[in-house]
Amino acid sequence: MTPNRRLAWLYVLGGGFGLAAAVALTLEKIAKLRDPAYVPTCSLNPVVSCGSVMDSPQAEAFGFPNPLLGIALFTVVVTTGGAVLAGFAPPRWYRLAMNAGAALGVVFVHWLIVASLYDIHALCPYCLVVWIVTIPVFWYTTLDTWPVLAPLRRVHSVILVLWYLVIVALILVEFWDYWRTLF
Amino acid sequence: MARTPHKKTARRRWSANVVLTLGLVVLAVVVIGGILVFDRSDDGPAASGETLVPAVAHRLSTAEGDRVTLVEFLDFQCPACASYYANVTRKLEQDYQGRITFVPRNFPLDMHPLAMPAARAAEAAGKQGKYAAMYHALYDGFSEWAVAGQDVNSDVTAAIAKFEQYATTIGLDLARFRADMTSAEVQAVIDEGVRDGRELQVTSTPTFFLNGEKFEPTGQSFGDVDRELRAKIDEALAG
Numbered sequence: 001m002t003p004n005r006r007l008a009w010l011y012v013l014g015g016g017f018g019l020a021a022a023v024a025l026t027l028e029k030i031a032k033l034r035d036p037a038y039v040p041t042c043s044l045n046p047v048v049s050c051g052s053v054m055d056s057p058q059a060e061a062f063g064f065p066n067p068l069l070g071i072a073l074f075t076v077v078v079t080t081g082g083a084v085l086a087g088f089a090p091p092r093w094y095r096l097a098m099n100a101g102a103a104l105g106v107v108f109v110h111w112l113i114v115a116s117l118y119d120i121h122a123l124c125p126y127c128l129v130v131w132i133v134t135i136p137v138f139w140y141t142t143l144d145t146w147p148v149l150a151p152l153r154r155v156h157s158v159i160l161v162l163w164y165l166v167i168v169a170l171i172l173v174e175f176w177d178y179w180r181t182l183f
Numbered sequence: 184m185a186r187t188p189h190k191k192t193a194r195r196r197w198s199a200n201v202v203l204t205l206g207l208v209v210l211a212v213v214v215i216g217g218i219l220v221f222d223r224s225d226d227g228p229a230a231s232g233e234t235l236v237p238a239v240a241h242r243l244s245t246a247e248g249d250r251v252t253l254v255e256f257l258d259f260q261c262p263a264c265a266s267y268y269a270n271v272t273r274k275l276e277q278d279y280q281g282r283i284t285f286v287p288r289n290f291p292l293d294m295h296p297l298a299m300p301a302a303r304a305a306e307a308a309g310k311q312g313k314y315a316a317m318y319h320a321l322y323d324g325f326s327e328w329a330v331a332g333q334d335v336n337s338d339v340t341a342a343i344a345k346f347e348q349y350a351t352t353i354g355l356d357l358a359r360f361r362a363d364m365t366s367a368e369v370q371a372v373i374d375e376g377v378r379d380g381r382e383l384q385v386t387s388t389p390t391f392f393l394n395g396e397k398f399e400p401t402g403q404s405f406g407d408v409d410r411e412l413r414a415k416i417d418e419a420l421a422g
Binding site: 045047120121157165168172175176 | 199200201203207208211215262263293294295332334
């Protein structure tokens with residue numbers, strides 16, 4: 001499998017999980033709008049509580065629920081992956097556009113991570129799925145788009161894991177007193 | 184797009200990249216696991232009566248001989264605790280008044296910036312014999328001090344002003360209340376609650392223990408949980 005096809009598979013799988021999470025969040029949002037007392041299925045304890053996250057102002061960053069953006073944009077990711085697997089060879093402008101979109105996505109996700117950790121003080125599992133898939137989609141699209149980054153391809157997953165670990169460390173530190181009660 | 188044939192570059196990349204990646208993951212697991220293991224308190228769990236209901240703990244209801252004892256580890260600013268109060272425990276406290284011993288314990292979580300001041304307010308009221316009144320004032324007034332719009336409130340000054348207002352309403356000596364709120368003695372009582380909770384492996388608030396046994400509701404709604412808890416209490420009362 002060429003790197004090209006591997007990226008396509010990442011789009012299909014990563015985009016697919018992201019899409020599923022965005023759909024789930026949208027359904028939870030609708031349920032909550034119907035019945036304000038509704039407790040989302042992903043509100044498990046004080047830390048893992050998508051209710052608190054969904055009710056925050058950051059959950060509607062552009063004036064409407066964020067997961068609607070997710071449904072639209074992850075669909076593009078999945079479709080692109082599927083098209084490449086079907087033989088579509090994206091021209092340069094298409095790959096640049098995907099890279100620009102993924103960059104905006106990853107910036108937005110990190111803004112949401114900061115909001116979740118330091119303003120809302122809660123985590124939402126569906127949002128975690130979106131964080132987890134957006135980072136590699138951005139990272140591997142960038143590596144794929146810019147030949148100048150070729151040296152980094154040799155340590156591609158080291159950088160990805162470091163990136164994840166920084167976020168894991170921030171989560172652990174922020175909720176330390178809660179995690180230690182679990183052990 | 185890197186169109187180099189996969190096989191040629193793969194072997195070289197495989198070793199360096201994958202080995203480093205796995206090394207990082209293992210290192211992270213060891214470090215995080217190590218910190219978690221060494222950071223926890225060394226005492227094992229011992230659900231003795233003293234850990235659940237020490238002498239300093241307050242009672243919202245007392246049964247003769249403490250035949251049936253319900254202990255709740257709570258955080259005054261935790262929304263789930265406030266919902267439990269509104270839907271389960273407020274009514275339960277009235278309905279079983281004098282038939283069960285109901286003991287609230289402090290388990291303020293760091294994620295709630297006003298949980299500790301609220302716990303201090305309740306304990307300070309307790310120093311003047313009005314713990315129960317402050318406990319009710321704090322939960323009945325939850326929406327006035329604990330939340331800011333959709334978010335958890337973190338305005339300590341405004342919250343303390345509210346607590347002082349409650350203190351005045353329930354007839355406390357305000358000067359004494361203020362002094363007690365900042366006293367080391369009150370803090371020590373709260374710390375003991377946190378310590379005991381951890382020892383009993385309390386993982387979230389609210390956590391209930393009925394006669395020393397952790398109550399783990401299976402119901403989906405507060406109505407279900409309420410029925411479950413009452414059934415267990417009734418069973419304990421009958422037995």
